[in-house]
Amino acid sequence: MISETAYAKINLALHVRRRREDGYHELETLFAFVDAGDELTAVPAEADRLSTRGEFAAKIDDPFGNIVAKALTALPHGRGWAVDLEKRLPVAAGLGGGSADAGAVFRMVERAHGLPEDWHARAARLGADVPACVLSRPCIGTGTGTELAEVAENDLQHCPVLLVNPRLPLPTGPVFAAWDGQDRGAMPQGTLREIALSGRNDLEAPAIAICPAIADVLAALRDTGPFLARMSGSGATCFALYESQEALSRAAATLAADHADWWQLSGKLR
Incomplete structure (x- = not known):
């Protein structure tokens, strides 16, 4: 069994610079992550399965269209995984809850099988916050938030x-x-x-x-x-x-x- 926390994402700063012609926004954001969040576990299975529980599980309308299921589809991980998602973070709450869940799946696959070289592009296709949530450490996001750079110094660790x-x-x-x-x-x-x-x-x-x-x-x-x-x-x-x-x-x-x-x-x- 593989277990992983989907760390809550917060934007310590979020500067919106302009509207783009493609409908998205050009922004600069400072991502940080809290040492708590949703909890995921996975065991090998004949096919992918997702079960949800927890306080906010009912807010996920379609577990099979959930971003966790999409993350599994996006990555090679053997025949299948049975994933249990304990939904502790509120939905549509500015915490990247779904993106954090997807990021946790990427880290689980990395531990079990390794990630493909184009993991960043695969993560970005799932959502603008997903690449940062895969890393789950402080970073600066530009563009739509998918272009990531390290922070010069993390002097807020354990804050x-x-x-x-x-x-x-x-x-x-x-x-x-x-x-x-x-x-x-x-x-x-x-x-x-x-x-x-x-x-x-x-x-x-x-x-x-x-x-x-x-x-x-x-x-x-x-x-x-x-x-x-x-x-x-x-x-x-x-x-x-x-x-x-x-x-x-x-x-x-x-x-x-x-x-x-x-x-x-x-x-x-x-």
């Missing part, structure tokens, strides 16, 4: 992070469509912390316009004293970074008491 979602799904398409088209400038350079602190998320305003609860989550997080709180991706999940585990624990307890209906996940950056 305590709190993820909070108001349990409201927010599809990516409408948020990008609501972006005002204004180029607010390139993502800064520097260490992971420097880029994160000096960066921004250009999708925050259009996401809040569609889902006002995001503003409530951000306000609640900022009241807990993090050194950075921001929306991830196209929302509606927001993250907060803390200087200590004690500060994170206090914040998590406060939000759990004040907003028991919100989903939250505590962890550390990889």
Whole structure:
């Protein structure tokens, strides 16, 4: 049996530069990953099978059209795998949940059989976040997010992070469509912390316009004293970074008491 965590993806910064003629957006983003997420296991089988369980399993409408099944189809891995997916991350939440699941499949296949040389192209065909999720370590994404570069220095490794979602799904398409088209400038350079602190998320305003609860989550997080709180991706999940585990624990307890209906996940950056 092979087991793998599909690490939650967050965008520490997300700068949208322009709309492209092909309908996509040119962007610059700083990917980071939390040391927790969905859990996958696989065992050899006569044919590929996918079973889902967990809090958010019901949100996956078609398990056989799921990106996990597509990732299996995209890679040679023997006769077949029976994959069990424990869906712990909310769906359509800015955490790359499906992309993270696909990235976990790529790493499982890598351990069992090795990856083909064109794995990056195969991953990109599944989704813009999938190549970064295969790596699941801090990196800078450009183009549509599939062109990846290393970060000069990961000075946020093991940083305590709190993820909070108001349990409201927010599809990516409408948020990008609501972006005002204004180029607010390139993502800064520097260490992971420097880029994160000096960066921004250009999708925050259009996401809040569609889902006002995001503003409530951000306000609640900022009241807990993090050194950075921001929306991830196209929302509606927001993250907060803390200087200590004690500060994170206090914040998590406060939000759990004040907003028991919100989903939250505590962890550390990889």
